[in-house]
Amino acid sequence: MNKRIAVIGGRPAPIHGAKALGIDVVLVHQPGDYEDDILSHCEQVVHAPLDDAAAIIKVLEPLHRERPFARIITTTEVAGESTGKVVDHFQLTGVSYKTAHLLKDKVAMRKLLAEHDLSPVAYRHVTCAQDAIDFVAEHGRSVLKPAEGVASLHIHPCFDADTATQAWQALKHAEVRHIIIEEYLDGPVVSVDSFSFAGRHLPIGYSQYRMNDKYVEWEVSTPSTDAAKWLPELMDMTCRLLDAVELVEGPSHSEFVLTDKGPRVLESHARLAGSGAPELVRRAFGLDLNRMFLTVPLGIDELPLQSPQPKAGAAIQFFVPTPGTVRKVELDLKPDVDVRHTRPGETPRVFLPFLFELGEAQQAVVIQKHEGDTIPALDTVADCVSGYVLATGSSREDAVRIGDELVQAVHFIMEPKA
Structure with missing residues (x-):
């Protein structure tokens, strides 16, 4: 049965x-x-x-x-x-409420990490503007943000009393009630995608990002060259983090900032990563996290004993055209590129349409905007709705190069501003 x-x-x-x-x-x-x-x-x-x-x-x-x-x-x-x-x-068996809550609530997670002497980061639960002002006075450049935030929304760097007050007011205006302030973590952001079974954690893929000045990622690429020199520490820290939150089974996605003092936990999730990362991991490392999500917990597939070595590079890059109204989209692509278009007038029900269908394509382009459509400003990851390119290369750098070339061959012609 x-x-x-x-x-x-x-x-x-x-x-x-x-x-x-x-x-x-x-x-x-x-x-x-x-x-x-x-x-x-x-x-x-x-x-x-x-x-x-x-x-x-x-x-x-x-x-x-x-x-x-x-x-x-x-x-x-x-x-x-x-x-x-x-x-x-x-x-x-699965991800308990306790584990899910610890990963979602950044105040609870920071407290837990401190108790485990893991990834020391100064932080404070903020209940008024003065809390933020006092923290900045003590720690200098900081970040005020929702303690349960996602998609890079409502992140406010602050460095003095005025900017701390402005950040507090902006969050209150956005009706954010649970707020945390943390010391600013300076360095590139990388992530580790893992899978766990029976309490054993297997780090699999490691990626890096390009993002805008609002910390919204518009490219994911793997295997991360930024992470390479810190790989043993990142793998160890990932497993210790997952032990601390008592994750026993399933996929996880943990993000780190590579500071001059070493890797520091940014956040973690007991789920598959977004932005197509599982597909990039499959292309670069050979393990299919989407399949494992179904099969490993049920004993259909075994969790490998060792982390895989990369065999290729992979990248996904979102189109981020100038905001406005689209007049037309022109393509200057080579014939071997797999090109897909969403239907004009229809909003896809998935974040990355055609992703599963493009599994065998070495280079692919998906166009999600058409004549008369509006291009939004890139304020959150949810604004990455104009389409994307997907590339496999001999290395991460090669895949990124291919992705850049594909993006440059797609021209969103915008209506002139009134």
């Missing part, structure tokens, strides 16, 4: 190929938020708000009584804590 799991959310839902693997998937999602072609990979879809544990339990409970789930899992940030509560309710 096939093994049965429930998957909470995902854009795209990471369940392609589940039936062929002998896995019956019940997908819990919100109406209109999942792609139609995912239905062929599911046993059924049930609807519930992804951040409402009680609602998810209500729709899953009769199905669990009828035929128990082996696992209940998610890879979307909004469902992390709610899925943890559901896992605890059904007493299943």
Whole structure:
């Protein structure tokens, strides 16, 4: 008999190929938020708000009584804590609410890291403007941000009383209630993608970023050359971090800043990374995190004993045209580039349309904007909606070079400003 799991959310839902693997998937999602072609990979879809544990339990409970789930899992940030509560309710192995909460709440995570003498970073839970002013007076250049923030939203560097006050006021205006201030971590940002099973953690891929002045990443590339000289420390710190938050199973994505004092934890997540990182890891390191997400917890595939060595380089770069209205998009691409277009007038239900279909393409371009469409300013990762290029190369640098050439061959012609 096939093994049965429930998957909470995902854009795209990471369940392609589940039936062929002998896995019956019940997908819990919100109406209109999942792609139609995912239905062929599911046993059924049930609807519930992804951040409402009680609602998810209500729709899953009769199905669990009828035929128990082996696992209940998610890879979307909004469902992390709610899925943890559901896992605890059904007493299943997986990411508990405790683990999900520690990873989401940056104040709780910083406190835990300090208790474990891991990645020392000065921080403070901020409840008023004076807290921020006092912290900056003591530690100098700092960052004020939501303690449960995602997608690089509402991050405010501050260096004196005036900028600390302005940052506090901006967060209050945005109705952010849970706020943290941290010492500014100066250096390149890198990440480590890992997988855990039975409490054993396997670091797999390591990537680096290019980002704008609002800390929004518009390119991910792997294997990171920035991380190379710090690799033993990064691998060790990743495993110690995952032990500290008591992660026992599943994918994780941990981000670090490489300071002149060594790597420092920026944040971590008990899920697959966004921005196409699992596809980059597959291309560069040969392990398919999307498949492992389904198979390793169920014992279909074994977790490898050792971290893989890179065999290639891979990069994804988002188009970031000048904000405004599109007049037309012109392409000057070579014939061997796989080019895809979303349908004019339709908003894709997934963040990276066609990603699974482009698995064999060495060079690919996806265009998501058409005549009359609006290009937004790049304020968060969610604004990376104009399309992307995907490239595999002999190294990270080679893949980045190919990606740059692909981007330069796509011309977004904008309407002149009035």
